Amino acid sequence: MTDAVIMCNLRPNQLEHHAALRAAHRLGLKVLLLTDQKADVAPSLLAEQIRVPTYDIAQLVAAGRDLARRYKVAGVVTWSDRDVLGTAELARALGLPGLSPEAAPAFRNKHLTRTALSAIPEYLPRFARVTSLAELERAAEHVGTPAVLKPTGAAGSIGIFEIHGPGDLRPAFDELVAYTRPEVHPIFATSTGELILEEFLTGSEHSVEGYVHEGRITLAGITDKTTLAPFHTETRHVFPSALPDTARATIARMAGAVIRELGLTDGVFHLECKWDGERSRLVEVAARVGGDHITSHLVPLATGESFYENALRVATGRPPVSATAPALAAGVQKFLAPHAGTFRRFDGLCEATAVPGLEHLVVDARPGAVVRVPPEHYMEYALGAALVRSGTPAEVTAALDTLQSLVRPVVEP
Structure with missing residues (x-):
């Protein structure tokens, strides 16, 4: 009987989720999909698809057990933060490799992450948990300013507010308390x-x-990120990093220490950090693949190494396979709505196709789609992206600069 892998949902972007399905196909794995919403994919890439409310862990585990009775399930994998807790429980229930349910909460709650890392405080910023305005005011005295206020259980750079003085506290607090409710997004059910x-x-x-395979950590590499103030929206990624060797070695040591301390022994991780020229400190860490096409496309474009194949190898109890080809570089530029309104089109796409090194142009929004921007909404204003491959990070950056100047989202107020 052919081995199968249970996937708990797919990445929201078609380019990314097809990469996951094709990776499984190349490894000879049947794909069993547990999903909130029916996925529109080629039938040949799925052995079975079951609708189940995957935020309900009991129902997710029950559906997974049913599949395991009918297939030879070798692994369980999630591609996003939302299913980290459920996937950990399902892997335990089926006796498969994966993040343990005991370790999983620290990968989904930023306060639990920091308290779990108390033995390595040199990698942490000053922090405090906040559930009321009074707590926030006391926390500001401890943390100081400038500071950042954000949800403990969010994902994808959702809800990041800069605090520069006492006058910023209440507006940021009110916005975030109104936003971090399960009726706004079910991801906040455990951290309302x-x-x-x-x-x-x-x-x-x-x-x-x-x-991480049986406790052994293997790095695929380090990515340079560009974010947009004031909400720290990620707009660009370039892989591999252009940092000096010494900086990359320091970041790698920090990543290894964090992953070991958090107890991830089998799985993948995406860790975000800041480098100030002397030391590296943690921003957040997730027990899933990196989004924004980083692991689906940038890593394989630059190295020839399929991150998704390795994620599936680790999930099915096998070690990852390292790349052997000479390294190139790859990057992604996201195209954001300039303001709220109705998306009409992209101008400049034809000119963009002539940019050297262009691999993909991605359109995520349909004409006529209503667009909201932060702080009202954080997930709607990324309208598309361009992916580039070249010989060096500097060449990739130059190509992304050109694409950013050429491609213009047209949004009518």
Whole structure:
């Protein structure tokens, strides 16, 4: 009987979720999909698809057990934060490799992450958990300013507010308490109204992508990130990092220490950090692949190494396979709505196709779609993206600069 892998939902972007399905196909794995919403994919890439409310962990585990009675299930995997807790419980129930249910909460709650890392405080900013305005005011005295206020249980850079003085506290608190409710998004069901205030970290921003097999950590590499103030929306990623060797080695040591301390022994991780020229400190860490096409496309475009294949290898109890080809570089530029309104079109797409190194142009919004922007909404204003591959990070950055100048989202107020 052919081995099968249970996937708990797919990435929301078609380019990314097809990469996951094709990776399973290349490894000879049947795909069993547990999903909230029916996925529109080629039938040949799925052995079975079951609708189940995956935020309900009991129902998710029950559906997974049913599949395990009918298929030879070798692994369980999630591609996003939302299913980290449920996937951990399902892997335990089926006796498969994966993040333990005991370790999983620290990968889904930023306050639990920091308290679990108390043995390595040199990698942490000052922080405090906040559930009321009075707590926030006391926390500001401890943390100081500038600071950042954000939800403990969010994902994808949702809800990040800069705090520069006492006058910023109440407006940010009111916005976030209104937003971090399960009726706004079910991801907040286990952290309703729970926020964290932490020291504003200076320096460049990066992510670390890697795997863990039977406790052994393997890094796929480090990504350079660009964010947009004031909400720290991620707008660009370049892989591999252009940082000096010494900086990358320091970041790698920090990543290894964090992953070991948090107890991830089998799985993948996406860790975000800041580098200030002397030391690296943690922003957040997730027990899933990196989004924004980082692991689906940038890593394989630059290295020839399929991060998704390695994620599936680790999930099915096998070690990852490292790349052997000479490294190139790859990057992604996101195209954001300039303001709220109705999306009409992209101008400049034809000119963009002539940019050297262009691999993909991605359109995520349909003409006529209503667009909201932060702080009203954080997930609607990324309208598309461009992916580039070239010989060096500098060449990739130059190409992304050109694409950013050419491609213009047209949004009518």
